[in-house]
Amino acid sequence: MAFIGIHLGDSRSFIAKLDDRGHPAIVSVDGERFMASCVYAPKADEGSLIVGSLARSSLDHEPESVVQHFQGDMGTDKTYRLRHGMELNPVSASAAVIRKLTQEASKELGPIHEVVITVPTYFAERQRKATIEAGTQAGLKVIGIVNEPTAAILAYATQKTVRGMVLIYSFGSGRFDVTIAKVNGSEIECLTSEGDSELGGMDFDQKIAEIIDQKYAERFGSTLRDALGLTSEEDERKSPAWQSLLLEAEKCKKTLSKMPTAPFNFYEGPDGPLKTQVTRQEFERAISSLIAQTEMRVETALDSLNLSHDDIDEVLLVGGSSRVPAVKESLRRQFGKEPLEGVNPDEAVALGAAIYAGLQTDKGNLKPKQREKLSKVSVVDVANHNLGTISVHQDEELGSEDLRLSIIIPKNTPLPCSKTKTFYTMYEGQKFFRCRVTQSADEEDDPDFVTIIMDGELGPFPPGRAAQQPIEMTFSYDLDQTIHVRFRDVNSGMVLTLTPGDKQGSITRVPDFRIEEMEEGRSKNTPKEIFVPDIRLEYPTDL
Amino acid sequence: MANNSDNSGCLIAAGVGAILFSFTLFSDNGGAGLVVLVIAIVLIVMGARGSGSGESTPPAIPSSSPLGLQLMVSTTADRIENQPVKMLEFHIKGMFSAHHRIARPRFEFRMADVTDSLSAAGDPVLCVIDDLQDDDSTEFRFKQNFPDALNAGSGSMEWVRFVGVPVELLGFPQTGNRQIKVSLKVTDLANGQLIAAANAIWSTRVEGVGYLGMEEEESEAQAASLQLAMCIAAADGNVDDDEVAVIKNWGDKSVKALPEARRMSRHEALNDALSEATREIRASRLFQLEADAIEVLKNKGEPRFLYDAYELCLNVLKTDGEAHPQEMAQLTRISRKLGLDETKVRILTDRHLADVEFKPVGDASEDDQILGVTDDMSKEEIRKHLNKLNKKHQARLQHDNPEVRKKSKEWIDRISKARVRHIG
Numbered sequence: 001m002a003f004i005g006i007h008l009g010d011s012r013s014f015i016a017k018l019d020d021r022g023h024p025a026i027v028s029v030d031g032e033r034f035m036a037s038c039v040y041a042p043k044a045d046e047g048s049l050i051v052g053s054l055a056r057s058s059l060d061h062e063p064e065s066v067v068q069h070f071q072g073d074m075g076t077d078k079t080y081r082l083r084h085g086m087e088l089n090p091v092s093a094s095a096a097v098i099r100k101l102t103q104e105a106s107k108e109l110g111p112i113h114e115v116v117i118t119v120p121t122y123f124a125e126r127q128r129k130a131t132i133e134a135g136t137q138a139g140l141k142v143i144g145i146v147n148e149p150t151a152a153i154l155a156y157a158t159q160k161t162v163r164g165m166v167l168i169y170s171f172g173s174g175r176f177d178v179t180i181a182k183v184n185g186s187e188i189e190c191l192t193s194e195g196d197s198e199l200g201g202m203d204f205d206q207k208i209a210e211i212i213d214q215k216y217a218e219r220f221g222s223t224l225r226d227a228l229g230l231t232s233e234e235d236e237r238k239s240p241a242w243q244s245l246l247l248e249a250e251k252c253k254k255t256l257s258k259m260p261t262a263p264f265n266f267y268e269g270p271d272g273p274l275k276t277q278v279t280r281q282e283f284e285r286a287i288s289s290l291i292a293q294t295e296m297r298v299e300t301a302l303d304s305l306n307l308s309h310d311d312i313d314e315v316l317l318v319g320g321s322s323r324v325p326a327v328k329e330s331l332r333r334q335f336g337k338e339p340l341e342g343v344n345p346d347e348a349v350a351l352g353a354a355i356y357a358g359l360q361t362d363k364g365n366l367k368p369k370q371r372e373k374l375s376k377v378s379v380v381d382v383a384n385h386n387l388g389t390i391s392v393h394q395d396e397e398l399g400s401e402d403l404r405l406s407i408i409i410p411k412n413t414p415l416p417c418s419k420t421k422t423f424y425t426m427y428e429g430q431k432f433f434r435c436r437v438t439q440s441a442d443e444e445d446d447p448d449f450v451t452i453i454m455d456g457e458l459g460p461f462p463p464g465r466a467a468q469q470p471i472e473m474t475f476s477y478d479l480d481q482t483i484h485v486r487f488r489d490v491n492s493g494m495v496l497t498l499t500p501g502d503k504q505g506s507i508t509r510v511p512d513f514r515i516e517e518m519e520e521g522r523s524k525n526t527p528k529e530i531f532v533p534d535i536r537l538e539y540p541t542d543l
Numbered sequence: 544m545a546n547n548s549d550n551s552g553c554l555i556a557a558g559v560g561a562i563l564f565s566f567t568l569f570s571d572n573g574g575a576g577l578v579v580l581v582i583a584i585v586l587i588v589m590g591a592r593g594s595g596s597g598e599s600t601p602p603a604i605p606s607s608s609p610l611g612l613q614l615m616v617s618t619t620a621d622r623i624e625n626q627p628v629k630m631l632e633f634h635i636k637g638m639f640s641a642h643h644r645i646a647r648p649r650f651e652f653r654m655a656d657v658t659d660s661l662s663a664a665g666d667p668v669l670c671v672i673d674d675l676q677d678d679d680s681t682e683f684r685f686k687q688n689f690p691d692a693l694n695a696g697s698g699s700m701e702w703v704r705f706v707g708v709p710v711e712l713l714g715f716p717q718t719g720n721r722q723i724k725v726s727l728k729v730t731d732l733a734n735g736q737l738i739a740a741a742n743a744i745w746s747t748r749v750e751g752v753g754y755l756g757m758e759e760e761e762s763e764a765q766a767a768s769l770q771l772a773m774c775i776a777a778a779d780g781n782v783d784d785d786e787v788a789v790i791k792n793w794g795d796k797s798v799k800a801l802p803e804a805r806r807m808s809r810h811e812a813l814n815d816a817l818s819e820a821t822r823e824i825r826a827s828r829l830f831q832l833e834a835d836a837i838e839v840l841k842n843k844g845e846p847r848f849l850y851d852a853y854e855l856c857l858n859v860l861k862t863d864g865e866a867h868p869q870e871m872a873q874l875t876r877i878s879r880k881l882g883l884d885e886t887k888v889r890i891l892t893d894r895h896l897a898d899v900e901f902k903p904v905g906d907a908s909e910d911d912q913i914l915g916v917t918d919d920m921s922k923e924e925i926r927k928h929l930n931k932l933n934k935k936h937q938a939r940l941q942h943d944n945p946e947v948r949k950k951s952k953e954w955i956d957r958i959s960k961a962r963v964r965h966i967g
Contacts, residue, residue: 198955300930404886533787535787
């Protein structure tokens with residue numbers, strides 16, 4: 001039986017197996033150690049979906065037939081309308097990638113039935129569920145979902161000697177994660193994660209594209225965007241010229257990781273070819289705010305555990321973007337030490353997922369050597385989100401009743417966990433009790449800004465009951481961050497259990513402004529002379 | 544004697560469930576279980592002549608007179624929605640209108656503290672319930688047309704419980720042992736002429752701060768609130784007509800809410816405050832003015848004053864339909880210095896600024912203002928502050944609503960750039 005781990009990456013995906021001795025190993029796909037997470041939909045009569053580097057190479061001439069970077073859209077109802085009338089969604093595109101990976105690997109390993117799939121830590125319930133759905137669509141049983149940084153440290157800790165507080169710095173093409181774990185040999189205890197979907201290596205490519213866009217304007221008088229008539233991200237996605245600029249930008253980024261300058265030749269501009277170069281200095285200036293963003297995430301993770309940079313014993317790099325010199329330099333500056341080396345930062349996640357597959361399977365399935373190797377391995381992960389509910393808060397001073405968030409399982413609680421909290425009905429004769437489950441990455445106290453992942457009603461209660469009837473809410477997280485909730489009316493014994501996706505509605509009001517975001521700010525622009533008219537109140541004359 | 548004892552009328556729970564009106568006839572031997580605390584009866588029967596006649600001191604008529612109108616005040620313990628409530632009850636008895644054949648008599652009750660008042664009429668007792676207020680002020684004034692239960696022209700020889708008011712809904716002028724004069728006038732609705740009147744004195748002990756004591760505090764708080772509002776109005780360098788209108792309107796309303804006798808002093812106090820604010824702002828002492836006003840409000844220690852002031856500031860800010868970064872920063876500074884609860888502030892702010900357009904920020908210094916980064920913050924303070932903001936918006940990147948995600952992305956971009964500028 002094969003134990004398979006899949007690293008479903010935003011730009012590249014990997015598949016790994018656990019060998020007979022219990023060591024993880026990458027399985028090649030199309031002769032390469034990775035596969036581009038890219039799907040090309042040909043014309044209906046030209047066969048089925050094409051996945052991988054071949055699909056990616058179609059980007060610069062047929063971008064409207066290609067889907068990539070769909071992982072960020074997981075759990076949304078986004079649809080990609082492709083050129084030949086084909087429609088894909090994030091789940092079906094992911095399923096295509098998973099299917100291709102397992103099909104290729106089964107040539108070497110025989111039929112594959114069960115897999116572990118990795119996800120970014122920031123993935124909430126709906127995104128994890130969508131990932132499992134993608135695996136199922138690919139005809140597989142998903143026996144575990146594991147966080148990418150957890151998988152990476154698992155791969156590292158089982159192959160190298162590492163001890164103490166480890167910061168796993170995971171910088172992929174479409175995500176950024178900081179995880180802090182306590183490691184003792186093969187025993188891993190994750191303590192916290194700070195993840196981000198809006199930051200990744202593609203943003204670096206985008207910055208280079210913008211540098212070139214400016215250089216194009218200096219040379220030809222108008223930016224490339226203007227020359228191509230691109231006004232939206234969607235225009236850019238569909239423009240072959242812009243897509244080929246991004247592909248060139250990625251190459252340029254890789255060159256700049258090794259050289260102080262990189263030549264940049266661009267032939268697709270409507271005004272003529274542009275032959276120029278990008279210096280590392282230009283690049284680093286352009287990405288400085290992105291680097292600042294990563295530093296803030298590191299600090300937030302440290303702060304949440306009351307740790308300082310000095311408390312971190314080792315820094316482990318994961319993901320291709322961690323190769324950018326400015327990233328390494330930023331880490332050196334923050335921690336005053338060199339990051340750990342030894343495991344390929346791209347492959348570590350898939351390798352860890354294969355180990356995790358061995359841990360998740362029934363022990364009887366393991367070969368003796370595998371069992372021996374894995375017997376020492378233990379992983380404790382933590383809840384990556386605050387799980388809570390929305391309750392009514394009565395304020396006597398304002399005379400108002402407003403909705404407040406009550407956190408029931410706080411972020412960073414070790415998994416598995418289960419907590420019960422009692423709430424009360426508000427009115428005499430109350431018939432129903434609204435049961436909402438919220439998930440949030442920060443301790444948002446504002447129900448408008450959290451995601452309601454489940455929503456239901458408990459009831460109808462027996463008529464004529466007094467107010468203040470106790471309702472017990474029991475929330476639990478499984479090992480793989482799956483959520484279970486149970487609402488119980490104590491006096492009648494009535495129970496409501498909800499599963500993710502049970503939703504009757506959600507709050508849609510979105511105020512676009514929050515005052516607490518502005519701290520002490522002294523107006524620097526107060527003009528010296530202020531016009532003030534004389535103001536006199538009028539004495540009431542209506543009597 | 545209990546001839547009319549089944550004349551109990553309707554029981555109406557009104558408003559917040561706190562007021563009970565009822566007409567209950569009960570016998571002299573105390574069948575209804577009321578505890579009569581104080582009785583003082585002055586009874587008159589007057590000819591229906593000039594309308595001014597009610598103001599003159601009426602001749603006392605013995606309570607036993609079958610022709611007089613008598614008023615009795617008592618307190619009882621009642622329960623409303625299962626909560627114990629101390630009720631003040633008014634009872635009447637008498638054959639007041641027999642020889643006038645009045646078709647439409649109207650009863651009107653007032654209350655005033657006459658313990659040591661300078662004016663003969665005393666300081667009025669206020670009431671928080673609209674239905675029990677004077678038309679033009681918050682003074683207690685209960686008006687009731689002659690109930691059908693009573694026979695016009697014959698009245699009642701029994702005590703009639705006329706009305707009950709929860710004591711805690713009354714506002715007394717001063718604290719301690721007080722003499723409250725309750726007066727009843729009966730007028731003819733048809734021609735407005737006074738037919739009968741009766742007074743009673745109710746001795747009671749008032750707990751807490753009387754409104755006269757509070758009024759002084761309120762006057763100072765309102766003055767400071769107006770000054771604070773002037774600071775907000777002046778922040779953009781120009782106090783325009785709309786802003787003036789909002790400020791004036793608030794001041795006018797504050798004065799008008801008072802009983803007439805005390806309007807003048809409040810009117811003057813608030814006008815003085817406005818003149819002072821105008822002077823200070825013209826002399827470029829805006830910050831000092833703001834700091835002083837905040838100090839005054841804070842010293843009052845009464846949350847109602849603080850939130851009223853903040854709400855006025857919001858109203859001034861939104862007059863032009865726009866919120867500029869420096870205005871928002873100023874508002875935040877004020878709310879913090881007043882020590883307001885963040886959640887309540889947010890609720891108020893959301894409610895008021897829902898339709899306001901938030902002006903985008905252009906350059907770095909504006910970015911700093913919107914982020915709340917100031918010159919006097921240390922590098923470490925800026926770092927922590929930005930991290931906190933960043934964490935919040937990072938969390939929102941996962942929100943269901945794409946608009947929220949988009950806005951958070953903009954915030955994060957702004958925060959990251961500020962970090963590069965300040966921390967490097």
